[in-house]
């Protein structure tokens with residue numbers, strides 16, 4: 360059975376909601392999916408799984424969430440050796456438009472630099488995730504499942 364870990368940083372709970380929702384969807388398709396908070400994990404944990412997802416909202420003019428910022432520093436110390444990876448980014452256009460969901464490209468770059476293989480374009484959630492729970496979130500997760508096979 361394929362195993363996947365979703366590590367997320369979340370200050371307000373939106374990213375946590377998306378991470379849990381994606382994990383439930385993966386589990387329903389018989390994929391072993393663990394969800395971990397960035398502040399309770401280290402980059403080395405990624406090496407215990409076949410694949411990984413990193414999820415972060417954007418804060419402070421195009422930065423990662425604080426716990427994910429710390430977690431991501433550890434990516435410099437590991438080699439993902441071509442492991443399949445994916446990214447979930449959140450944001451809101453009411454903040455500076457040039458940094459809208461900037462967390463997604465930041466995480467993609469860091470995973471690639473760590474030797475990960477990005478499987479598909481990031482799941483980008485703009486504004487509240489609630490309106491996407493029956494739309495792009497399951498749609499993206501289905502695409503991911505097909506690519507993990």
Ligand SMILES: Cc1cc2nc3c(=O)[nH]c(=O)nc-3n(C[C@H](O)[C@H](O)[C@H](O)COP(=O)(O)O)c2cc1C
Nearest residue numbers: 369370371372373374416417421450451454459460
């Ligand atoms: C102080 C602050 C700064 C933010 N900066 C950005 C930003 O630069 N770009 C963006 O797309 N969203 C920005 N956002 C929106 C958050 O990324 C968005 O609300 C997200 O859903 C929060 O996720 P969380 O609830 O998991 O923490 C900002 C929000 C706050 C409160």
